[in-house]
Amino acid sequence: MKKLIAGNWKMNGLSADAYNLSMGIINGLKQSPQLGSACDFLICPPSIHIGLVQAFFNGQDVPVELGAQDCSEVEAGARTGEISPAMLSDIECSSVILGHSERRQFHDETDELVASKAALAHKNGLVAIICVGESDAEREAGQQNAVVEKQLLASLPEGTTAANTVIAYEPVWAIGTGKTATPEDVRQMHQFIREKLQEKLEDFAQVRILYGGSVKPSNAEELFRVPNVDGALIGGASLKADDYLGIASAALDIADAA
Ligand code: PEP
Numbered sequence: 001m002k003k004l005i006a007g008n009w010k011m012n013g014l015s016a017d018a019y020n021l022s023m024g025i026i027n028g029l030k031q032s033p034q035l036g037s038a039c040d041f042l043i044c045p046p047s048i049h050i051g052l053v054q055a056f057f058n059g060q061d062v063p064v065e066l067g068a069q070d071c072s073e074v075e076a077g078a079r080t081g082e083i084s085p086a087m088l089s090d091i092e093c094s095s096v097i098l099g100h101s102e103r104r105q106f107h108d109e110t111d112e113l114v115a116s117k118a119a120l121a122h123k124n125g126l127v128a129i130i131c132v133g134e135s136d137a138e139r140e141a142g143q144q145n146a147v148v149e150k151q152l153l154a155s156l157p158e159g160t161t162a163a164n165t166v167i168a169y170e171p172v173w174a175i176g177t178g179k180t181a182t183p184e185d186v187r188q189m190h191q192f193i194r195e196k197l198q199e200k201l202e203d204f205a206q207v208r209i210l211y212g213g214s215v216k217p218s219n220a221e222e223l224f225r226v227p228n229v230d231g232a233l234i235g236g237a238s239l240k241a242d243d244y245l246g247i248a249s250a251a252l253d254i255a256d257a258a
Contacts, residue, residue: 003224003251004166004208004231006042006129007238008069008097009049018049022056024241029062032245036063038255039248040231043238044069044097047083051091067095067129070103073116085117085124095127097233099155101172111154119157122164129166129233130155131212132193136173144171145192152196162206167193168233174213176235183226186211190228217246224251 013021025043029035044067045053057064072082088096098121099114118128132151134144148169156165169189171181181189190209197204211223212233223229231251237243 001206001208001230002038002040003248004042004210005039005244005248005251006067006095006097006166006168006210006231006233007044007244008100008212008233008235009043009045009238010069010102010235011046012239013046013049015049015052018045018053019056021239021241022053025064025244026057026060026062028241028245029064030060032249035245035248035252038252041065041248042067042095044095050088050093054091065094067093067097067127069097069100071096071098071117071121071126073113073120075120085121085126088121089124089126093126095129095166096121097129097131097168099151100131101133101170101175105172111151114155115157118155118165119159122157122159127164127166129168129210131168131170131233133170133172133175133213139171139173144189148189148193149196152193153200156200160201162201162203162208166208166210166231167197168210168212169193170212170233176214178214180214180219180223181211183222186223186229187226190226194228215247217243217250220247220250221253224254 041064068088071085098117103109121128132148134147138147193209197207208230210231210233211229215232215234216237
């Protein structure tokens with residue numbers, strides 16, 4: 001399976017920055033089209049820039065899909081400030097990140113809310129990228145498996161399949177901190193997630209499980225070599241085209257060597 005190289009731009013950049021970053025990715029992919037043989041590319045700009053970024057990529061003939069960083073759990077109506085899954089599908093987004101730890105932390109999102117959002121995202125043809133991960137204190141207390149199991153099982157709605165869902169394991173202590181989980185920590189957790197998916201889904205083996213947390217070009221290769229790591233969800237390093245594509249190069253090197 002190709003690695004999914006998913007960039008989460010979070011709340012960064014004005015329109016000129018979105019332009020420069022998009023052009024950097026477009027030019028980089030034109031110079032290194034072979035990256036597309038090993039990777040699928042997804043970028044999730046701030047919602048206000050999605051249409052703009054869509055226009056920058058239009059007609060460029062590079063294999064990049066667009067996604068959003070969140071969506072509403074209701075179809076339409078009186079939800080000031082929110083964006084519905086139907087609106088995202090309408091502007092040709094393929095995916096939406098749900099339950100990111102920053103949504104859980106700053107917006108009190110629960111697993112149940114994430115499951116409702118994911119169900120509506122699926123109904124509207126979007127792939128839900130469902131984020132799970134333990135805090136520093138939870139890992140210190142040895143609770144990481146219990147925390148991730150609860151989040152995972154409660155955040156997956158009925159009708160989840162490998163085609164409509166991606167899991168992102170993002171230990172909260174590794175997000176934006178420069179600290180990365182060791183390959184052994186990642187191996188154990190990704191295997192654990194695969195086993196939990198097996199209890200719930202027929203096509204568990206095909207579900208992509210991404211790692212996220214301070215992924216950068218210098219550590220991507222060792223992370224991508226870990227079994228059950230099917231790509232990366234990238235925050236900080238996705239804001240520089242060279243770093244974003246440098247992470248993809250690591251996936252290509254592994255595919256070429258195989
Ligand atoms: C993220 O926010 O999903 C993330 C993994 O961020 P960073 O790569 O900056 O740690």
